Amino acid sequence: MSDLPARVTIKEEGPREGFQIERGAIPTADKIALVDALSDTGLDYIQVTSFVNPQKVPGMADAEAVVAGMTLRPGVRYAGLWLNQQGLLRAIATGRLYLEGKLTLYASDAFLKRNQNRTREQQLAAQPELLRMYQSHGIAVRTGFVTAAFGCNFEGDIAPSRVVELVAEMRQIAREAGEDLSLIGLGDTMAWANPESIRRVVGMVRDANPDVELSLHLHDTRGLGLANAYAGLQMGVTHFDAAVAGLGGCPFAAHAGAAGNICTEDFVLMCEEMGIETGVDLEALAECARLAERIVGHPLPGKVKTGGSLKAMRRTLSAS
Amino acid sequence: MSDLPARVTIKEEGPREGFQIERGAIPTADKIALVDALSDTGLDYIQVTSFVNPQKVPGMADAEAVVAGMTLRPGVRYAGLWLNQQGLLRAIATGRLYLEGKLTLYASDAFLKRNQNRTREQQLAAQPELLRMYQSHGIAVRTGFVTAAFGCNFEGDIAPSRVVELVAEMRQIAREAGEDLSLIGLGDTMAWANPESIRRVVGMVRDANPDVELSLHLHDTRGLGLANAYAGLQMGVTHFDAAVAGLGGCPFAAHAGAAGNICTEDFVLMCEEMGIETGVDLEALAECARLAERIVGHPLPGKVKTGGSLKAMRRTLSAS
Numbered sequence: 001m002s003d004l005p006a007r008v009t010i011k012e013e014g015p016r017e018g019f020q021i022e023r024g025a026i027p028t029a030d031k032i033a034l035v036d037a038l039s040d041t042g043l044d045y046i047q048v049t050s051f052v053n054p055q056k057v058p059g060m061a062d063a064e065a066v067v068a069g070m071t072l073r074p075g076v077r078y079a080g081l082w083l084n085q086q087g088l089l090r091a092i093a094t095g096r097l098y099l100e101g102k103l104t105l106y107a108s109d110a111f112l113k114r115n116q117n118r119t120r121e122q123q124l125a126a127q128p129e130l131l132r133m134y135q136s137h138g139i140a141v142r143t144g145f146v147t148a149a150f151g152c153n154f155e156g157d158i159a160p161s162r163v164v165e166l167v168a169e170m171r172q173i174a175r176e177a178g179e180d181l182s183l184i185g186l187g188d189t190m191a192w193a194n195p196e197s198i199r200r201v202v203g204m205v206r207d208a209n210p211d212v213e214l215s216l217h218l219h220d221t222r223g224l225g226l227a228n229a230y231a232g233l234q235m236g237v238t239h240f241d242a243a244v245a246g247l248g249g250c251p252f253a254a255h256a257g258a259a260g261n262i263c264t265e266d267f268v269l270m271c272e273e274m275g276i277e278t279g280v281d282l283e284a285l286a287e288c289a290r291l292a293e294r295i296v297g298h299p300l301p302g303k304v305k306t307g308g309s310l311k312a313m314r315r316t317l318s319a320s
Numbered sequence: 321m322s323d324l325p326a327r328v329t330i331k332e333e334g335p336r337e338g339f340q341i342e343r344g345a346i347p348t349a350d351k352i353a354l355v356d357a358l359s360d361t362g363l364d365y366i367q368v369t370s371f372v373n374p375q376k377v378p379g380m381a382d383a384e385a386v387v388a389g390m391t392l393r394p395g396v397r398y399a400g401l402w403l404n405q406q407g408l409l410r411a412i413a414t415g416r417l418y419l420e421g422k423l424t425l426y427a428s429d430a431f432l433k434r435n436q437n438r439t440r441e442q443q444l445a446a447q448p449e450l451l452r453m454y455q456s457h458g459i460a461v462r463t464g465f466v467t468a469a470f471g472c473n474f475e476g477d478i479a480p481s482r483v484v485e486l487v488a489e490m491r492q493i494a495r496e497a498g499e500d501l502s503l504i505g506l507g508d509t510m511a512w513a514n515p516e517s518i519r520r521v522v523g524m525v526r527d528a529n530p531d532v533e534l535s536l537h538l539h540d541t542r543g544l545g546l547a548n549a550y551a552g553l554q555m556g557v558t559h560f561d562a563a564v565a566g567l568g569g570c571p572f573a574a575h576a577g578a579a580g581n582i583c584t585e586d587f588v589l590m591c592e593e594m595g596i597e598t599g600v601d602l603e604a605l606a607e608c609a610r611l612a613e614r615i616v617g618h619p620l621p622g623k624v625k626t627g628g629s630l631k632a633m634r635r636t637l638s639a640s
Contacts, residue, residue: 004516151630153633154637155637156633156634156637156638157634191627192630194590194593194594195550195590195594196324196593196594196595197593220623221623221627222586222589222623222624222627222628222629222630223546223583223586223589223590223622223623223624223627224546224586224589224590224593226543226544226546226547227546227547227549227550227590229547230515230547230550230551231550258627259623259627263543266542266543266544269542269543269544270514270515270543270544270547273514273516273517273544274514274515274516275516299619301621302543303540303541303542303543303579304542304543307511307541307542307543307578307579308542309542310471310512310542313473313476314476314477317474317475317476318476
């Protein structure tokens with residue numbers, strides 16, 4: 001069955017997820033230039049930086065400077081990432097960011113232990129406090145996200161029933177705090193998904209939660225990113241995370257083969273060709289991809305920035 | 321609807337399509353090394369070279385030497401490409417190749433005019449003679465191929481009905497010569513297809529030709545290659561052309577953005593993860609991809625050669 005949505009919402013994560021993994025410092029002015037260029041493409045959500053410990057992630061030490069330097073365009077939600085209250089406070093202090101609360105649960109116990117040194121039970125127990133933190137700042141919590149929802153390098157395959165269970169748990173936790181999640185995101189954090197597992201897991205989560213919208217966060221480490229995105233579109237998924245030019249990873253051994261999110265402009269072309277509205281100007285976005293490539297100084301995996309868009313070709317042909 | 325096949329046949333085109341476009345000569349010994357390595361992966365069809373005019377394609381001047389130097393492995397079909405009787409005679413003369421006849425029709429009149437300086441009518445009129453040429457050498461003609469079946473840089477979108485019409489015409493031509501086509505290939509020669517157009521065109525061709533198997537030749541110039549392949553699998557397509565490491569194109573501007581066929585090892589991983597048999601040892605194939613990268617001396621687009629296979633990870637996890 002095919003259930004393609006008429007329109008999708010794209011969360012651009014390139015500036016944040018992308019520059020974080022690059023070796024060598026990216027000049028703050030370059031980061032600002034890319035964010036400003038992206039905000040002129042029609043993208044209405046751009047994750048611009050992350051407020052993490054500068055000792056641990058030196059590349060993000062200029063988070064405040066990036067946010068202060070960018071030109072706010074009306075209608076664009078400029079978002080940031082934080083991992084704790086300290087980070088949230090820094091984001092709030094900028095006074096220029098779109099702030100949203102989010103609950104995140106790991107589907108992989110092994111990955112949870114490794115990343116947060118927590119058990120499944122400790123993870124659940126920590127959520128109400130996180131919710132209270134958002135509420136104390138007047139920030140609504142509408143999004144729930146499941147990390148490693150399709151598989152994990154440290155645990156292997158994840159049972160779809162486990163994902164459905166986690167979604168039910170996070171929705172219950174939200175309800176008990178008087179909130180209600182309206183968007184559920186599934187993360188293929190370590191690129192274990194395939195188009196059929198996307199259909200299976202999304203289908204089960206959708207059937208159990210017919211009242212929420214679904215989002216996919218897909219990494220392209222094994223090249224299946226857009227095939228997985230297409231499978232998600234067939235299942236009616238309306239929200240996708242993506243990174244301009246495929247920023248956030250590198251197909252070459254230097255970065256141990258981990259790749260970033262699906263490439264925004266390649267995904268936009270796929271949607272555009274299938275009649276799915278994105279609100280994005282593909283030509284302008286491809287120009288941003290070429291800018292991102294110049295900024296990092298090495299080839300980035302996106303294809304449309306060199307392959308070109310079909311709309312542009314059709315224009316040329318009808319003009320000739 | 322989903323109609324995934326239990327098994328697919330992969331035509332490896334890397335050595336032929338790949339090396340042809342590389343700048344600078346690839347040593348014959350390297351070409352032979354890659355062909356020999358590929359023949360140990362379980363791939364049962366490898367297109368090793370093309371017998372074209374050495375003046376026009378210097379990189380293929382060593383066609384005979386490659387064929388003479390490779391080690392024939394039982395069960396592997398080693399194929400070549402030719403564009404005319406002269407090329408066919410060279411292929412026959414090697415005495416070591418799997419020879420098959422093929423009818424090819426262009427769906428784009430503009431591309432046909434440009435490449436062969438022929439009209440639609442002249443193209444049809446030329447086929448019976450081609451068939452007689454094969455028959456005179458005792459070579460059966462079982463395959464028909466439609467070039468630019470989804471769109472063309474010189475003509476734009478191609479009407480699906482035109483593709484169905486061409487398939488009917490080539491089958492009629494074959495029947496009149498006492499042959500019967502059993503495999504129909506559709507080529508997305510210039511990467512105009514999207515997953516939905518694949519479903520539409522494949523569906524129409526399949527409905528009109530329920531008695532033949534279908535094949536897809538997909539270029540990845542706009543990054544939709546594997547998404548298009550997945551759409552083809554959903555429509556029951558059982559034959560796919562592919563190129564190890566994504567040889568045959570380069571995602572970087574140097575090659576004007578044209579990309580090669582879908583990457584064989586990435587496609588094999590997708591199939592393997594969805595339970596579709598390929599008969600290929602993915603680890604061995606990924607090693608071939610790394611060999612191809614060393615041979616051409618620049619990064620190639622395939623992801624699995626750096627991202628790794630999931631089967632291997634599962635083995636490691638269950639062993640630990």
